[in-house]
Amino acid sequence: MADLRVLVIEDDPTTGAVYVEYLRKVPGFAHEFTARSVAEAQRFLGARLRETSTFGIDVVLMDIHLPDGTGLDVVRSMRNVGYEGSVLAMTAATDRATIRSARNLGAVQYLIKPFTFADFESRLAAFRQLSTEYTGGGEISDQAEIDRMFGARTEAASSSLPKGLTESTLAAVQELLTHATAPLSAGEVGEAVGISRVTSRRYLEHLTRRGDVTRQPRYGTPGRPEHEYTITAP
Incomplete structure (x- = not known):
């Protein structure tokens, strides 16, 4: 499987550079571009859209708060023109409305700043593994495997918890x-x-x-x- 192409949306230059360095250390990912604002992201994506309907991007690493809007605005505009790639939110935003919006836009991970490289690596490694499974051909008839791919928890998997806890x-x-x-x-x-x-x-x-x-x-x-x-x- 080819490396997943990553767009980073992060307004802080130091943090953005750290993400790029992190991406170099995690196998299976390739940094394509870092946008520090909604406008910069839209210029990049507009140029890419003229070349390919997928923007040439497989994964968006998204901060929420930007100088001229939010990372959610960028992803929403991408979804509106048919983008089907994945979104990973990496942000200090912890309010429920923002988390709901990110999830509704298809965010598959939501990592709260500050975090360590180990946190970053574990999220991306899990995502990469799941992406590999989704790109395979054929059919899946085993409900347990489908539940795992969708992140569902069965009663047996949660049996170690006291009754009523999830x-x-x-x-x-x-x-x-x-x-x-x-x-x-x-x-x-x-x-x-x-x-x-x-x-x-x-x-x-x-x-x-x-x-x-x-x-x-x-x-x-x-x-x-x-x-x-x-x-x-x-």
Whole structure:
């Protein structure tokens, strides 16, 4: 399989250069162009569109906030003319509306800044593997394989979780704590993830039992004693 051609949309020159360097280290990807604004991306894509309906781009690495709009604007315009390639969001934007928009535009990964090369590499390697499977010929009659390709989780795959908890919400809680700049309470986690405080505590206690999260008392708050949670240092 040929290298996947990548368009980077990132307004910060230093960050954009880091992505290009990261791409050089991950097999199967080739950097095509870096756009630092909506206008620059549209000029590049307009020139490419005159050559090929696919823009000559297989993957868009997209930041959200740009000086003259958003990465979502760029991808939306690409989709409007029939672009069927993949989108990976790499951004500091964590509001639900933006995340929904990215997903609705077909983003297959959403990586929150700041992140490490290991985070970057693991996301791209998983995406590359999935892309290889999608490009194969023939038919797939095994439901389990189709579920895996679509990212579905079966009941058996989630059987290690306590009843009522889901892998997707657990991952969201863990991701939030990983990038938090201060310890968070169950109420704060619940509000950020969109679940109740009681449900949030169940996820946090499960992570605590696994050793992924550390719990400690929160001092200086009126009323009932409260706990706060931090990701366990490796």
